[in-house]
Amino acid sequence: MSVRLLVVDDHPVVRAGVRSLLDGSGVEVAGEAESAEQALAAIPDAAPNVVLTAVRLGGVDGIELISRLRANGHAAPVLCFSGHDNPTYVARAMSAGAVGYLLKSASREELLQSIQTAASGDECWTAQERKRHKGPIPTELLRQNLEVTLTKRESEVLKQLAFGLTNKEIANTLGLRYDTVKEHVQHVLRKLAVNDRTQAAVWAVRKGLV
Structure with a gap:
């Protein structure tokens, strides 16, 4: 399956690293953006199957970007890619409709598998993540x-x-x-x-x- 990916991260080194990791994998980095605003502007030309976004961005963060994409009629699945193993980020990402939350320490194989899973229309959440963040709050x-x-x-x-x-x-x-x-x-x-x-x-x- 051919996958077109939009990479959103405010660090050029990270964007370049993702591009290098995915070289020859069948996943094409069709566009890059360093902010939510740039990502929204890049969508028409990039036509991504998947959006890979950092959580912490200048201005509008990567999780709010999901809402902005949906409000603008863009249905591409969004995979959060973060250096922060923060359960509150995971909770917000899941609630916002992200298909998964991947740490930047993940291997090339984990990154590729998550992107392909997202592109196929499936989610990448583990059973433990679903239970913790979608289960009942004891109150x-x-x-x-x-x-x-x-x-x-x-x-x-x-x-x-x-x-x-x-x-x-x-x-x-x-x-x-x-x-x-x-x-x-x-x-x-x-x-x-x-x-x-x-x-x-x-x-x-x-x-x-x-």
Whole structure:
């Protein structure tokens, strides 16, 4: 099966590396982009069967790119390709409709297999990933669709948490002290009745907050 691939990554070395890895594999790198905006502009000429995108991009991130593609009528499956083994990214990617989440430490064979699987119309999620991120969250708040009252600052912290940021990164983004962010995160977890940051991120995604 001939596969046309659009590679979206803000690091030229990564894009060149993917192209080199796939040389002679039957997968053609039909286009490259370093941002979500460039990716949307490249779609008509590249006509990809699969979009391979980094998660962290300047401006609109790779997961939001999925929504932008669908809003513009582009149905090509999207495979996330990330250097961050971050469960909140995985939760967001799955919720957004990505067909899989592959780490940049993956082998050539794993990369090629994932691209071919995506191109064939199948997903690359493992059973463990599906269970963790699509299974029930152990809280009555979500099951009963109860409203949770968060302060404005707690909502901001939850949103950044769901984007996969660490407490230090959230502090820098919101201009807060690290200890203050840590306290807000603890309040959010308690109010949502979840066990960890990943469950909080899944909750935020399912409630449409991110």
